[in-house]
Amino acid sequence: MPALTPEARRFIEAEANNRIGWGSQAISSGQARLQDALAGNDPTAIQQAAEKIREGVLQLQSGSAALRAIAAGIAPRQLALAWFKDQTGVQSAVPIPAASGSWGLSWYHLTMMAFLVAFLVGALLVQYARMRKIGSLVQRLTPLSPEAGPNQPPNNSTASTSSAAASPAATNPAPAIATRPWTGGLRVAAIFRETADVKTFRLSRHESGPVPFTFLPGQFVTFSAKIADKEIRRSYTIASSPTQRDFIEITVKREEQGLESRYLHDHVAVGDTIEVSGPYGNFTFSGTESASIVLISGGVGITPMMCVLRYLTDRSYPGDIFFLHGARAARDFIFREELEYLEKRHANMHLVATMEETEESSWPGAVGRISKAFIAQAVPDIAWRRVHVCGPPAMMEAVKKQLLELGVASEKIKTEAFGPAQGRPPAPPTQQPAAASRAPADMAPEQPSPTAAVVALPTAGTTVEFTSSGKTAPLGPDQSVLEAAESIGVEIDYSCRVGTCGICVVPLTAGKVTMEVEEGLPPAEKARGMILACQAKSVGSLVVEA
Ligand SMILES: Cc1cc2nc3c(=O)[nH]c(=O)nc-3n(C[C@H](O)[C@H](O)[C@H](O)COP(=O)(O)OP(=O)(O)OC[C@H]3O[C@@H](n4cnc5c(N)ncnc54)[C@H](O)[C@@H]3O)c2cc1C
Numbered sequence: 418m419p420a421l422t423p424e425a426r427r428f429i430e431a432e433a434n435n436r437i438g439w440g441s442q443a444i445s446s447g448q449a450r451l452q453d454a455l456a457g458n459d460p461t462a463i464q465q466a467a468e469k470i471r472e473g474v475l476q477l478q479s480g481s482a483a484l485r486a487i488a489a490g491i492a493p494r495q496l497a498l499a500w501f502k503d504q505t506g507v508q509s510a511v512p513i514p515a516a517s518g519s520w521g522l523s524w525y526h527l528t529m530m531a532f533l534v535a536f537l538v539g540a541l542l543v544q545y546a547r548m549r550k551i552g553s554l555v556q557r558l559t560p561l562s563p564e565a566g567p568n569q570p571p572n573n574s575t576a577s578t579s580s581a582a583a584s585p586a587a588t589n590p591a592p593a594i595a596t597r598p599w600t601g602g603l604r605v606a607a608i609f610r611e612t613a614d615v616k617t618f619r620l621s622r623h624e625s626g627p628v629p630f631t632f633l634p635g636q637f638v639t640f641s642a643k644i645a646d647k648e649i650r651r652s653y654t655i656a657s658s659p660t661q662r663d664f665i666e667i668t669v670k671r672e673e674q675g676l677e678s679r680y681l682h683d684h685v686a687v688g689d690t691i692e693v694s695g696p697y698g699n700f701t702f703s704g705t706e707s708a709s710i711v712l713i714s715g716g717v718g719i720t721p722m723m724c725v726l727r728y729l730t731d732r733s734y735p736g737d738i739f740f741l742h743g744a745r746a747a748r749d750f751i752f753r754e755e756l757e758y759l760e761k762r763h764a765n766m767h768l769v770a771t772m773e774e775t776e777e778s779s780w781p782g783a784v785g786r787i788s789k790a791f792i793a794q795a796v797p798d799i800a801w802r803r804v805h806v807c808g809p810p811a812m813m814e815a816v817k818k819q820l821l822e823l824g825v826a827s828e829k830i831k832t833e834a835f836g837p838a839q840g841r842p843p844a845p846p847t848q849q850p851a852a853a854s855r856a857p858a859d860m861a862p863e864q865p866s867p868t869a870a871v872v873a874l875p876t877a878g879t880t881v882e883f884t885s886s887g888k889t890a891p892l893g894p895d896q897s898v899l900e901a902a903e904s905i906g907v908e909i910d911y912s913c914r915v916g917t918c919g920i921c922v923v924p925l926t927a928g929k930v931t932m933e934v935e936e937g938l939p940p941a942e943k944a945r946g947m948i949l950a951c952q953a954k955s956v957g958s959l960v961v962e963a
């Protein structure tokens with residue numbers, strides 16, 4: 418239609434108008450004839466009149482359709498088809514495209530098939546991901562089968578019964594996973610004496626079943642107790658393996674003047690309830706981090722190493738495990754029997770220990786403190802290995818220095834400090850710290866040099882304002898934000914007080930702080946301006962949300 422010349426268009430319009438005219442006339446004359454035929458009661462005449470009217474209607478429709486088509490620009494062929502369908506009542510069929518694609522199929526078919534295949538693959542992938550998720554959930558929630566649990570060491574009268582390795586026939590227990598911290602009461606199920614001043618406390622649920630949280634080897638829990646009218650909290654490493662689900666064990670050294678450790682040793686009995694929260698901590702090793710591990714401990718610092726060792730042997734870790742321990746004397750060597758048993762049983766476990774005191778003729782091993790030569794002799798190629806260190810502060814500092822001298826990169830050295838539970842953390846280092854985990858903290862939110870912060874003189878009248886409680890405390894240069902808060906009765910939750918658990922985290926809204934240890938503060942939290950109250954110190958005034 419758009420291609421019609423103006424003359425052709427005028428011709429069609431004239432023809433259409435003629436038809437409309439003829440049609441109208443035919444209808445009029447048909448009506449007149451019909452009246453006469455009806456009056457004369459002549460059936461044949463009635464039939465002819467109706468025929469005339471029908472012809473007129475058709476002419477009228479034809480003309481008006483042509484005019485509408487011209488006005489709307491519809492092609493004559495399409496118009497004819499529409500007229501034909503209208504007259505015959507035939508519906509249009511779906512046009513079948515010609516086969517122009519591959520394998521004798523049209524592109525239409527190929528596209529539809531590709532779409533269906535893609536849909537099927539997508540559905541299969543979703544199903545596969547769902548099955549994997551369900552699988553890992555079942556693995557997490559299913560308690561370990563008895564045969565997968567650890568064996569008992571022979572004649573192990575003092576060592577905890579959670580110890581020792583899985584039998585070669587046993588299948589590997591499930592890998593350790595840490596759940597979110599849980600808080601509640603656990604029942605003292607058993608108490609084992611390890612040495613003269615060390616006891617192991619086995620804790621389980623009051624009702625039967627697994628302990629209500631899972632943890633990674635090396636993590637700790639926090640005990641809360643009211644002792645001498647004082648609410649106190651102390652952290653204790655879980656020494657038992659995460660593969661043991663029915664209980665956890667913590668091994669505690671009795672401190673002569675210590676509040677919690679004396680309470681545990683002297684007053685707590687089987688059947689008592691201990692308020693526990695956890696697990697916490699990043700001083701963990703579950704075997705996937707490196708192909709071998711060196712565990713160096715002093716005194717009661719053996720507890721996280723014991724947990725790691727028990728777990729690795731339960732899981733048939735294939736790498737070398739070098740276990741180096743230092744104690745005062747052989748009688749203070751915690752877990753000695755169990756360690757010797759595990760060494761005999763596992764070819765990849767290498768145990769060496771050294772005793773400071775030598776009065777006992779029964780000790781066949783090395784004598785003296787852990788030294789560089791002792792480490793080098795015990796561990797071949799130490800420079801390439803990951804090392805965990807835990808023990809008294811002086812021993813840890815010395816061992817870290819020796820490891821650096823032996824060529825171990827600082828990021829391969831992981832440490833955990835056990836205290837102090839009360840008072841101040843260890844003094845800031847005077848030189849570049851040895852291990853990455855003890856690197857001097859920088860500032861939040863701004864980051865001036867840590868050295869500058871250490872040597873800077875305090876400004877007179879330095880304070881810390883606690884906005885939530887509306888109180889302000891004086892802040893000495895050696896005082897932590899936590900200590901300042903405690904001095905005026907502002908409550909900030911805490912546990913380890915050594916910068917590892919992350920419980921004392923608070924937002925700093927103004928000022929700059931240094932933090933000596935910040936293992937418990939994820940970098941993302943630090944970037945948001947959070948600080949560890951137990952570590953944060955400042956020579957300028959601060960505003961803290963607490
Ligand atoms: C992450 C982590 C894990 C830990 N894991 C373990 C573990 O597995 N096993 C373990 O035994 N400990 C562990 N500790 C240490 C534990 O938390 C406690 O610090 C320890 O038991 C001492 O607590 P306490 O209440 O008995 O002593 P506190 O009352 O806190 O006293 C601390 C120290 O000060 C001394 N002291 C206190 N009062 C006086 C006084 N008036 N005069 C002189 N000296 C005094 C005490 O003898 C003690 O040495 C861990 C600590 C941390 C941070």
Ligand code: FES
Pocket residue numbers: 910911912913914915916917918919920921922937949950951952
């Ligand atoms: S109390 Fe544990 S990090 Fe501060």
